[in-house]
Amino acid sequence: MNKLKIVVFVLSCMCIAPFQAAAGDFDGSRPLLGAVIEVYECAANHTCEEVTVKEINFVRFLDINFKEKKIAGTRANGHQLRTEIKSQVSMDEMLILQGVENGRGWTLTITKATGKMVLTVAGDEEGFVVFGACIPR
Numbered sequence: 001m002n003k004l005k006i007v008v009f010v011l012s013c014m015c016i017a018p019f020q021a022a023a024g025d026f027d028g029s030r031p032l033l034g035a036v037i038e039v040y041e042c043a044a045n046h047t048c049e050e051v052t053v054k055e056i057n058f059v060r061f062l063d064i065n066f067k068e069k070k071i072a073g074t075r076a077n078g079h080q081l082r083t084e085i086k087s088q089v090s091m092d093e094m095l096i097l098q099g100v101e102n103g104r105g106w107t108l109t110i111t112k113a114t115g116k117m118v119l120t121v122a123g124d125e126e127g128f129v130v131f132g133a134c135i136p137r
Helices: 003-026
Strands: 032-043 050-051 059-065 072-076 080-084 087-091 095-099 102-110 115-121 126-136
Touching: 032 102, 080 095
Parallel strands: none
Antiparallel strands: 032 050, 032 059, 032 126, 059 072, 072 080, 087 095, 095 102, 102 115, 115 126
């Protein structure tokens, strides 16, 4: 009977290990590549409208480097975007990054279980909401 318990325990560990490794991919310990899927532009007293990366000269991919505390990418017009991560908070289900760039504040949330991301950027009477997903690099 003891051998059966050991076999069950080992098999259980083998089944759980892949899920733990996947969850660790989005906890801020590994660099990530974020892909932009949808972008919405919002203005004060107006509704939000879906826009393209090209229309707002944003990036299609975000290179997130936690060790260097930097996020980088290439804008639609070919210019480089590079911003500093000023704050990083790890919660049970979310990783939250914040910073400031060109007179705007931004917050990037990454769901630890799935790698889905939401980026919000706020300026003077304008804002952007960006939906996407990350993969480990």
